[in-house]
Amino acid sequence: MTQYVWDYLSEYEAEREDILDAVDTVFRSGQLVLGESVRAFEADFAAHHGVGHCVGVDNGTNAIVLGLRALGVGPGDEVITVSNTAAPTVVAIDAVGAVPVFVDVRPDTYLMDVSQVESVITERTRCLLPVHLYGQCVDMRPLLTLAAEYGLVVLEDCAQAHGARHHGRIAGSFGHAAAFSFYPTKVLGTYGDGGATITADAQVDAALRRLRYYGMEDKYYVVQTPGHNSRLDEVHAEILRRKLRRLDSYLAGRRAVAERYARALADTDLVLPATAAGNDHVHYVYVVRHPRRDDIIEALRPYGISLNISYPWPIHTMSGFAHLGYGTGDLPVTEAAAKEIFSLPMYPSLTPSEQDKVIEPLRDVLAAL
Structure with missing residues (x-):
């Protein structure tokens, strides 16, 4: 599956x-x-x-x-x-x-x-x-x-x-x-x-x-x-x-998933999500970062793990917005992040056993890089 x-x-x-x-x-x-x-x-x-x-x-x-x-x-x-x-x-x-x-965005939160x-x-x-x-x-x-x-x-x-x-x-x-x-x-x-x-x-x-x-x-x-x-x-x-009426339970579920990722991946070289001072994070997506992002995604495919990138193409680099006059290098933090960030599965009904099916192969792939 x-x-x-x-x-x-x-x-x-x-x-x-x-x-x-x-x-x-x-x-x-x-x-x-x-x-x-x-x-x-x-x-x-x-x-x-x-x-x-x-x-x-x-x-x-x-x-x-x-x-x-x-x-x-x-x-x-x-x-x-x-x-x-x-x-x-x-x-x-x-x-x-x-x-x-x-x-540009902040390098720690991408905000x-x-x-x-x-x-x-x-x-x-x-x-x-x-x-x-x-x-x-x-x-x-x-x-x-x-x-x-x-x-x-x-x-x-x-x-x-x-x-x-x-x-x-x-x-x-x-x-x-x-x-x-x-x-x-x-x-x-x-x-x-x-x-x-x-x-x-x-x-x-x-x-x-x-x-x-x-x-x-x-x-x-x-x-x-x-x-x-x-x-x-x-x-x-x-x-x-x-x-x-169930929003609080959805938020609790997402935070539990995020906390489990944080514990399980803390000793890897993935850059895990940072929460800015004063913020209560609801973890719509769980965005991590690694310089070999594309290799990691490809290595996880045989395990049946489909990962997303939010976002691979900064808006200012898209041909549909070329008329705005921006070029490569104008937003260096955004552009660097776009090459390295990706999202792990995140939704409140994700069970610990389902999450383990992501965490364990991911740890193996990271260790083999």
């Missing part, structure tokens, strides 16, 4: 009765679009983050797109972010006509190096977009200070950080708005696509609600700026509402 980086089947078996009941509840409700399940989930998710508003959308990419638009970011504006992220972060910036501007941000702020800068990557938060205090000093908006990308905390405060509660993905692999995931944007600002909330529904406030009448169809589905909302 192949050991994958992520597998939902065992979790589904454990929660199957509740998941099927969620589907049945929606189908019997008589309302399949923007009904009670979406409203209930939005209320629960907003409360979970201590903010006043949550707007459910169809995926995490559009959660960023609508968040940017609702915050007034548009054509020609510059958005400062990182190149070590999933492509959707930057695709969303491009989708609103804004220009992504990259800073935004906030100390570099001020040096790339220009008169066109409108937004700071920190990516809470791999399950922990960017250093938000100095970033918020910069935003206040230069009059910038902050949109947090929380796609990989459901439940993560920074100095006791939950990810998504720092900025003017925050975007989440509920793709199946996420810490809080549904059985398909889904997303949400949260905010404490009632005006931003109103803009988000218009934008996800063609720009309408009343049926058939577009107010101000046209939007598009970007609604969270009722079925996914009901599943997410129920899974949100």
